[in-house]
Amino acid sequence: MTIxxxxxxxxxxxxxxxxxxxxxxxxxxxxxxxxxxxVMATKPRGFILSGGPASVYAEGAPQIPLYVLxxxxxxxxxxxxxxALTHALGGVVDPAPQxxxxxxxxxxxxxxxxxxxxxxxxxxxxxxxxxxxxxGFVRLARTANSPIAAMGDLRRYxxxxxxxxxxxxxxxxxxxxxxAVEICGAQTDWTPENIIAETVERVQAQVGEGEALAAVSGxxxxxxxxxxxxxxxxxxLTAVFVDTGLLRAGxxxxxxxxxxxxxxxxxxxxxxxxxxxxxxRGVTDPEAKRRIIGEKFIRIFEREAHKLGKPRFLVQGxxxxxxxxxxxxxxxxxxxxxxxxxxxxxxxxxxFELVEPLRYLFKDEVRSVGEALGLxxxxxxxxxxxxxxxxxxxxGEITAERLAKLRAADAIFTQALEKAGLLxxxxxEAGAVSQAFAVLLPVKSVGVMGDRRTYQETVVLRAVTTDxxxxxxxxxxxxDLLAEVSRRxxxxxxxxxxVVYDITTKPPATIEWE
Ligand code: XMP
Numbered sequence: 361m362t363i364x365x366x367x368x369x370x371x372x373x374x375x376x377x378x379x380x381x382x383x384x385x386x387x388x389x390x391x392x393x394x395x396x397x398x399v400m401a402t403k404p405r406g407f408i409l410s411g412g413p414a415s416v417y418a419e420g421a422p423q424i425p426l427y428v429l430x431x432x433x434x435x436x437x438x439x440x441x442x443x444a445l446t447h448a449l450g451g452v453v454d455p456a457p458q459x460x461x462x463x464x465x466x467x468x469x470x471x472x473x474x475x476x477x478x479x480x481x482x483x484x485x486x487x488x489x490x491x492x493x494x495x496g497f498v499r500l501a502r503t504a505n506s507p508i509a510a511m512g513d514l515r516r517y518x519x520x521x522x523x524x525x526x527x528x529x530x531x532x533x534x535x536x537x538x539x540a541v542e543i544c545g546a547q548t549d550w551t552p553e554n555i556i557a558e559t560v561e562r563v564q565a566q567v568g569e570g571e572a573l574a575a576v577s578g579x580x581x582x583x584x585x586x587x588x589x590x591x592x593x594x595x596x597l598t599a600v601f602v603d604t605g606l607l608r609a610g611x612x613x614x615x616x617x618x619x620x621x622x623x624x625x626x627x628x629x630x631x632x633x634x635x636x637x638x639x640x641r642g643v644t645d646p647e648a649k650r651r652i653i654g655e656k657f658i659r660i661f662e663r664e665a666h667k668l669g670k671p672r673f674l675v676q677g678x679x680x681x682x683x684x685x686x687x688x689x690x691x692x693x694x695x696x697x698x699x700x701x702x703x704x705x706x707x708x709x710x711x712f713e714l715v716e717p718l719r720y721l722f723k724d725e726v727r728s729v730g731e732a733l734g735l736x737x738x739x740x741x742x743x744x745x746x747x748x749x750x751x752x753x754x755x756g757e758i759t760a761e762r763l764a765k766l767r768a769a770d771a772i773f774t775q776a777l778e779k780a781g782l783l784x785x786x787x788x789e790a791g792a793v794s795q796a797f798a799v800l801l802p803v804k805s806v807g808v809m810g811d812r813r814t815y816q817e818t819v820v821l822r823a824v825t826t827d828x829x830x831x832x833x834x835x836x837x838x839x840d841l842l843a844e845v846s847r848r849x850x851x852x853x854x855x856x857x858x859v860v861y862d863i864t865t866k867p868p869a870t871i872e873w874e
Contacts, residue, residue: 409441
C-alpha cells in the first residue's frame with residue numbers, strides 16, 4: 361500500500377515521496393506515463409501529481425492518465441499537478457501576470473481536511489495559475505499573487521499551487537500527512553522496523569536456499585545492504601572486503617568489527633595492498649589511477665567469487681534515487697547485472713542475479729535502518745569517501761611510504777574535527793562540515809626544524825560544507841583548531857614540513873583534488 365507520486369518533470373518529485381515517507385506513509389515515485397499496471401500493482405491509496413516545467417495547453421504537455429481519474433482514489437495536484445487537474449476537470453489555467461517565485465504567505469479561507477487553518481509561509485515557483493475552478497470545486501486558500509493558491513472538491517480532489525515538499529514550506533509535512541493519512545486513509549507503518557521485516561521477507565523469497573556474495577567497502581550503503589541480507593539468509597551470505605591499501609586509518613578494522621563482531625557474518629578480507637601498489641607504480645595521471653583501480657578491483661573480486669564456488673546472487677547497495685534516475689521503477693523484474701551500467705562496475709560474464717535490499721530506500725532511510733540493525737554509529741554516519749580511496753588524494757606517484765604519511769595526517773585532522781564536534785558525519789545541518797580530509801602534494805618546499813634545514817612535502821587540509829556535494833563552500837574552521845592540527849602534523853608525521861588550508865569553493869574547484 362502506497363501513495364503514488366507521479367512525476368511530471370519537477371526537480372522536487374523525489375522530495376514529495378521522501379516527505380510523505382517522513383510522515384510514516386510509504387510512497388513510491390513513477391514517471392507520469394508509467395504503465396497503469398505497474399503503478400496499480402503497488403496498491404495505491406491515493407495519488408500526488410508533481411510539479412513540472414510545462415504549461416498545460418502547450419503541445420505535448422503531459423496530461424493526467426485516465427486510470428488515475430477513473431480509480432476513484434484521492435488525488436493531490438501540486439503546482440503543475442494542480443493545473444493539469446484543473447484542465448482535466450474542465451477549469452481554466454492562464455499565464456499569471458508575473459511569475460511567482462519564492463516565499464509567500466498562505467491564507468486559508470475555508471476550513472478543509474487538507475490545510476491547517478491560519479496564515480503561514482509557503483514556497484511558490486510557477487508561471488501559470490488556475491483562474492477558473494472546475495465545477496464542484498471551492499477555493500481553499502490564497503496568497504497576495506495567487507487568488508487561488510489551493511482548491512478542492514473537499515472529497516477526493518485537491519490542488520495546491522505552492523510546494524509542500526520543500527523545506528521553505530515549514531508546514532508542508534503536516535499538509536502531506538493530512539492528505540495521506542486523513543484523506544487517503546493510508547497507514548503510518550513505514551518505520552525502520554517494518555522496513556527491515558519487509559526487506560528480509562523479500563530477500564528470503566528471492567534467494568530461497570541459494571547463496572549470496574556481497575562486496576563491502578565500509579560505506580554505509582554496502583554495509584547496510586549486506587547486513588539486511590545477512591539477517592535474511594544468515595550463513596549463506598559471504599561478505600568480501602578488498603583491502604586495497606588505499607583506505608584511511610582504521611577502516612579495515614572497522615569493517616571487521618562490524619561484520620565479524622557486531623553481525624557475526626562470514627567475512628573474507630582480501631589483502632590486496634601489494635597488488636594495487638604494483639599496478640599503480642609510476643602512475644600519476646588521475647584518470648589512469650581510477651581506471652587501474654577499477655579494473656584491479658574487478659579482477660580480485662572475480663577471483664574470490666570463483667574460490668567461493670560462484671554463488672548465484674550478488675548483493676548490491678543500489679538506493680532509490682539511482683533507481684528513479686534510471687527510470688526503472690518496476691518491482692516485478694529481477695534485475696541482472698550489466699557491468700557498464702553498474703556502479704560497482706562488475707563484469708557481465710559473472711552472470712549474477714542481483715539482490716538489492718535498498719532499492720526502495722532513500723539515503724536517510726538507509727541510515728535509520730542501519731541504526732535499527734544495531735550497526736555502529738560512526739559507520740552509519742560516515743562521511744563520503746571516494747571509491748578509488750586515498751589514491752586520488754595522494755597526488756603524484758603512489759607509494760606505501762607516501763600513503764602512510766597521508767593516512768597519518770588525515771587521521772590527525774579528522775580526529776581533531778570530531779573531537780571539536782565539527783564533523784557531524786552525514787548530518788546536513790547548516791554550518792556542519794560535510795566532508796573533511798587531507799591531501800598529500802608532490803611539492804617539496806624548504807623549512808627549518810631545530811637547526812636543520814628541511815626539504816619536504818606539503819599536506820593540504822580540505823573541509824567543506826555542502827547540501828548535495830554538487831556545490832560546496834570551504835568550511836570556516838576555527839583558527840585555533842587549524843593551528844593545532846598543523847602543529848601536530850609537522851611534529852608527528854615525518855616527511856611533512858608544511859600544512860596549507862584549501863579556501864576554494866566548488867565550482868570552480870572540485871571537492872577532491874583529483
Ligand atoms: P568532487 O571532487 O567531484 O566530489 O567535487 C564530489 C563528491 O563525490 C565524491 N567522489 C567520488 N566518489 N568515486 C566515488 O565513489 C569517485 O571516483 C569519486 N570522486 C569524488 C567526493 O568525495 C565528494 O563527496
